[in-house]
Amino acid sequence: MNKKYQVVGIGNAIVDVISQSDDSFLDLMGIQKGIMQLVERERGEMLYAAMTNRTQAPGGSVANTVAGLGSLGLTTGFIGRVHDDALGRFYASSMQAEGTDFVNPPVAEGELPSSRSMIFVSPDGERSMNTYLGISSELGPDDVSDDVAGNAALLFLEGYLYDKPQGKEAFERAAKLCREGGGKAGIALSDPFCVDRHRDDFRRLVRDLDFVIGNEHEWQSLYQTDLSTALEQAAADSGLIVCTRSGHDVVLVQGDQQVSVPVNEIVPVDATGAGDQFAAGFLYGFATGQSLEVSGRMGCIAAAEVISHYGARPEVDVKDLFRKEGLIG
Ligand SMILES: OC[C@H]1O[C@H](O)[C@H](O)[C@@H]1O
DSSP states (O other), X not given: OOOSEEEEEESOOEEEEEEEOOXXXXXXXXXXXXXXXXXXXXXXXXXXXXXXXXXXXXXXXXXXXXXXXXXTTOOEEEEOOOBSSHHHHHHHHHHHHTTEEEOSOOBOSSSOOOEEEEEEEOTTSOEEEEEEOGGGGGOOGGGOOHHHHTTEEEEEXXXXXXXXXXXXXXXXXXXXXXXXXXXXXXXXOOOHHHHHHTHHHHHHHHHHSSEEEEEHXXXXXXXXXXXXXXXXXXXXXXXXXXXXXTTEEEEEXXXXXXXXXXXXXXXXXXXXXXXXXXXXXXXXXXXXXXXXXXXXXXXXXXXXXXTTSSSSSOSSOHHHHHHHTTSOO
């Protein structure tokens, strides 16, 4: 298919502010370990000030996936919203520099600043994210142009967008444009609490979209049952489903075909972005016509790379890693 973009993503455009902390610091600050929690602006500022040795990097779940695909050499675009402030300009220019079109220019009007997530990484590699959504949560249908969503061979949608009515509209419009243009659209379930908030919508999306990627907790939350029953139901509902299981075999089901891809269990330096980069590796395989098994293996390689260092995006050429495993020539 001759499209301007091999993959387009739509989601929250978030600058990650990363620091290391121990669990007693999390307790002291009232941070729940291992999840993404939304925070108000004031609390975000307080947490930011409490961070020692902080570093800053572009993040956002689906944006991380699309950036990973861009650095793998696919033509990629990302639909997100940043303010025309220092963080927003940093975000937009970093995406471009990493090889992904950041298609909507930073917005000058309005008062909400660019989004940021204060991420505390524990000594065991677990990450605790505290996200102030800011302008990102104002993403709406007007931010989705025909030229971008209608020109995508694959569209990857972030489940978190469903948290705001205008985000949901943007998501639905992008999916419609992509599929009317002959592309395929899929969703990242985002997190179990997000699934809980939008169960009916997400079950409909599993039936309607072309592929769905989630982890075991998200699939269990979606069908409110044990994992194997949940995956059976998902596979019956959807053309292609993928389930990651942190440190355990990944399960992929497409029609009658079911594949399990083994994962080498390693202690992460920083677990941030593991699912996002799994999705990047998997979608790279999917977009380039690889088998289900090879695509799953690519996902596992990309995920293993990103958890071996701080930050949610790859630091090496992941294609080299695919070559070393004999997955590409
Ligand atoms: O999945 C990891 C991402 O989720 C949050 O949205 C952070 O921005 C981080 O980069």
